[in-house]
Structure formats: structure tokens, C-alpha cells
Amino acid sequence: MVAGGIGGANLNVEKLMQARIWIGILIGSSIGGFIPELWGAGLLSHSSILFSGIGAFVGLLISYKLG
Numbered sequence: 001m002v003a004g005g006i007g008g009a010n011l012n013v014e015k016l017m018q019a020r021i022w023i024g025i026l027i028g029s030s031i032g033g034f035i036p037e038l039w040g041a042g043l044l045s046h047s048s049i050l051f052s053g054i055g056a057f058v059g060l061l062i063s064y065k066l067g
Helices: 006-039 046-066
Strands: none
Touching: 006 046
């Protein structure tokens, strides 16, 4: 019964915020994973995995701040 009225509006805002955060994580980790390709490292190298994690965290922060 919470889906109607004020509770439903909050639920939609939370889902939108969650979607933005996941999109930010996806884009950030993709960009971070491709950065080591600039100096010739492979996509599954240690630096690529590290930069992918860093990019995901940065994407999370940016999408949270924008939302």
C-alpha cells in the first residue's frame, strides 16, 4: 500500500538514483580499464584491473554527487 502517494514517489527517486550510480560505476570502470591500453598493457593486466577499480570508485562518486 506504500506504492501510492508520498512513499511511491520516494521509491521512484531511490530507483533512479540507484540506476545513475550503477551507470556511473559501469562507465568509470570501463574507462579505467582501457587507460592501461595507452601504454600497451593488456586488458587483463594487473594495472588494468587496478585502474578499473579506481575508475569504478570515481564513477560512483561522480554519479552520487550529480544525483
